[in-house]
Amino acid sequence: MTPARTATGNATGRGRRAARSVGDERELAILATAERLLRQRAFADISIDELARGAGISRPTFYFYFPSKDAVLLTLLDRVIEEADAAAGDVLDRLAEDPRARWRELIGRFHETFGAHRAVVLACAQVRGTNAEVRHLWAAVLERWVQAVETAIEAERRRGAAPDGVPARDLAIALNSMNERVWYATFAGDGPAVAERDAVDVLRDVWLSAIYRDTDPPPA
Amino acid sequence: MTPARTATGNATGRGRRAARSVGDERELAILATAERLLRQRAFADISIDELARGAGISRPTFYFYFPSKDAVLLTLLDRVIEEADAAAGDVLDRLAEDPRARWRELIGRFHETFGAHRAVVLACAQVRGTNAEVRHLWAAVLERWVQAVETAIEAERRRGAAPDGVPARDLAIALNSMNERVWYATFAGDGPAVAERDAVDVLRDVWLSAIYRDTDPPPA
């Protein structure tokens, strides 16, 4: 068996330690090292040894804090998701005020949050293929966002601002998928991509067209 | 240095051997084994040894045929892309005949091709994060498709069927990105996804809305 494992005061519960003490800063140091290294190279090219050295500990000690390299990324992803949720706020509830402006605000906030943590986002997208935990966490988060958008689209249809068409859920999935992939390409910078400063406007226009069949739908 | 390396009569040039002979069937056997194994588990969980055994050769011998596991996937991807290009044909040139039907035809053909080789497509998406060659090949192919769509959108705008809006290239990128991600989710089956039989219709409607701001644009 491995040492300690209670994970009590731990905000995310992804690491394996209890609250207070020396190790807290070590755990943070590992996280910080990971985010720094990710800005330089791909996740797969970072070894556990580097993460450990960067945090001033030996490789075996790394395992005291995290069960694997992937767990570190998962913790980083948790934070970004939390930040994105906070940034999105209740914009969707105020859609009818001014649909064009509100949708842009929503998309723009995600764009900013992901852009600020592009290294983490990119790494997760890359690892998603091989790591089931990242895949499931991302799937769960996406499901939440899809449902929120689905509900918003239905509300807009109900008030007569948006025409009927394909099921709101399918539309929500397609649009969220588009954003994800477009951001990935934009932030990764390889392959055809929309310029970073145009991305939000392009995305918004496709969303408006798809939902309202109009790029400037009427407010309530 | 490694043995043989001319790669002459080799259709794709991804392997390392010259034309004819015993080895030809071995190379094909490796490819077939890979595609079969890919239907059962993720690319990362397949070892070179399994590929070799499956083709009736030893692991070192595998290296006689392919420089790495990734090269096998690359060859498989080449084939799928070729098939997709063939399936797409000249549909885009006949858009004005009946835009709604033609766009559906185009999207539907890609859907069928990718669906028929989902194991390869999924594996490539997963490996793209870690393998630069797959990433570049995919980027190049996408660029071609994006350009074709961009040209088509511009033609539709010129003939007055589609309204002006965001740059045609950006629109083409966004729509192609959407398709890619939606298909990935649909074929992978984890996370929110559009049902396989609805995917083409949903995608088509978003394309039509985004390009024409109308789900049934007029023919020439």
Next chain:
DNA sequence: GAGGCACGTCAACACCATGTCGAGTTCCGT
């Protein structure tokens, strides 16, 4: 028909990253 050469094959090896074990050390509360 013998010699040469390109094709094809593999045992054995070197390497490197991951993960584990067990024996420490340090720190804190009592």
Next chain:
DNA sequence: ACGGAACTCGACATGGTGTTGACGTGCCTC
């Protein structure tokens, strides 16, 4: 000052990758 939890790491086991070098084996040539 002591007992246990937090923390640390040297040394090892494992498993996959890629390389080396020597060995068949068929076929083309002269």
